[in-house]
Amino acid sequence: MTELEYIDLKECILAENEGDAQEVRDLLKEKKVFLWNIMSSPGSGKTTFIIDIIQRLGEQYRFGVIEADIESTVDAEKMQALGVPTVQLRTGGGCHLDAAMVMEALKKMPLDALDIIIVENVGNLVCPAEFDVGATLATMLLSIPEGDDKCIKYPLMFTVTKAVIVTKMDVAPYFDFNFEALEHNTRRLNDDLRIFPVCVKNGEGMEAVVNWLTDQFSSYL
Amino acid sequence: MHELPLTKGIFKSVMRKAESVDAAAINRVVLEIGVLQDFIPEYVQKYWDYISRGTIAEGSLIEIRDKDGEAECGRCHTHYNITRANMFDVHCPSCGYEYGNMLSGNELRIVGIEIVKKET
Numbered sequence: 001m002t003e004l005e006y007i008d009l010k011e012c013i014l015a016e017n018e019g020d021a022q023e024v025r026d027l028l029k030e031k032k033v034f035l036w037n038i039m040s041s042p043g044s045g046k047t048t049f050i051i052d053i054i055q056r057l058g059e060q061y062r063f064g065v066i067e068a069d070i071e072s073t074v075d076a077e078k079m080q081a082l083g084v085p086t087v088q089l090r091t092g093g094g095c096h097l098d099a100a101m102v103m104e105a106l107k108k109m110p111l112d113a114l115d116i117i118i119v120e121n122v123g124n125l126v127c128p129a130e131f132d133v134g135a136t137l138a139t140m141l142l143s144i145p146e147g148d149d150k151c152i153k154y155p156l157m158f159t160v161t162k163a164v165i166v167t168k169m170d171v172a173p174y175f176d177f178n179f180e181a182l183e184h185n186t187r188r189l190n191d192d193l194r195i196f197p198v199c200v201k202n203g204e205g206m207e208a209v210v211n212w213l214t215d216q217f218s219s220y221l
Numbered sequence: 222m223h224e225l226p227l228t229k230g231i232f233k234s235v236m237r238k239a240e241s242v243d244a245a246a247i248n249r250v251v252l253e254i255g256v257l258q259d260f261i262p263e264y265v266q267k268y269w270d271y272i273s274r275g276t277i278a279e280g281s282l283i284e285i286r287d288k289d290g291e292a293e294c295g296r297c298h299t300h301y302n303i304t305r306a307n308m309f310d311v312h313c314p315s316c317g318y319e320y321g322n323m324l325s326g327n328e329l330r331i332v333g334i335e336i337v338k339k340e341t
Contacts, residue, residue, distance in 0.1 A: 003337065003338050004248060004335055004336070004337060005242075005335070005336055005337075005338055006333055006334070006335045006336075007238065007242055007333055007334050007335075007336060008332065008333045009234070009235075009238055009331045009332060009333050009334060010330065010331075010332060010333075011234050011238075011330065011331045012328075012329065012330055013227055013230050013231055013234070013252075013329040013330065013331060014227075014230070014329055016230070094226065095223055095226075096223070096226075124223075126223050126259055127223040127226075130223065130227075130258070130327075130329070152309060154259065155257050155308065156257040156258060156259065156326075156327055159257060159323045159326075159327070160327075184319075185309055187295070187319075187320040188308065188309050188311070188319065188320060188321070189257075189292070189308070189321075189322070189323050190322060190323065191295030191320040191321055191322050192295075192322060
């Protein structure tokens with residue numbers, strides 16, 4: 001006769017990643033480097049936004065970039081053209097970055113010569129929210145064409161981000177994006193969340209983002 | 222598709238535990254998934270079947286239990302329950318305020334496994 005036995009486990013599935021994320025945090029604290037994780041759907045304008053931020057703040061801070069892409073290296077090439085130390089991580093089909101991959105990238109970066117490392121995460125609203133990469137600050141971009149209902153579909157993302165930067169405001173007249181609905185739904189889960197409507201192309205709203213970011217950077221650096 | 226890497230992690234933990242208790246076979250794996258997680262049970266089972274083929278876990282069942290979350294009122298700091306159904310229309314039971322901060326709900330946990338012991 002076979003005997004069945006039930007064994008309690010109480011094990012967090014992401015425990016290993018959480019340990020790795022803590023190692024990333026410890027290293028960055030020692031090196032006084034701020035790690036900024038930027039998440040969003042594909043095509044929301046992450047690369048364009050990052051280039052604009054570096055152009056605006058590049059005199060004040062020494063930036064580095066970690067680019068994550070499933071296959072290509074096109075974004076990393078754009079960053080290198082700016083003269084910013086860049087490490088490309090190709091996830092080879094994987095839908096997110098984890099803390100161990102970020103640690104590998106950090107080992108290839110001149111940490112003593114950097115203040116801020118921007119992580120351009122894989123375009124995806126699900127997995128990147130699950131995997132803490134050890135970031136000092138996590139923010140997300142949400143572009144006008146994606147709509148205001150993403151919070152209802154991907155609630156976890158909106159609880160791990162400190163700010164939602166709503167991009168492509170110049171096309172807002174052509175879409176039914178409802179800012180009140182976005183604020184209403186996100187604050188249900190994250191009352192402290194900041195929402196910044198911007199258009200990188202014409203500069204609308206960027207000053208407010210830059211001021212807020214500068215506060216975030218200076219409270220850590 | 223994000224269930225795949227997570228299912229691989231679950232498999233690693235479950236096999237480690239099963240070996241440490243001398244299991245001959247694994248029958249059932251019980252997971253607890255927070256209300257904020259987007260985790261499709263059918264996918265997890267499908268990936269599990271694939272990963273566990275040819276091991277003592279082959280043919281085992283994944284049981285997923287939803288776990289409610291907890292939020293803290295943004296005004297009076299009372300704690301209240303968050304379910305998938307009430308997430309976007311819940312109000313603080315104490316002061317009626319509609320906004321808050323999630324304190325939990327992102328759990329992804331293995332709570333237990335049911336095994337067949339090796340015959341001694």
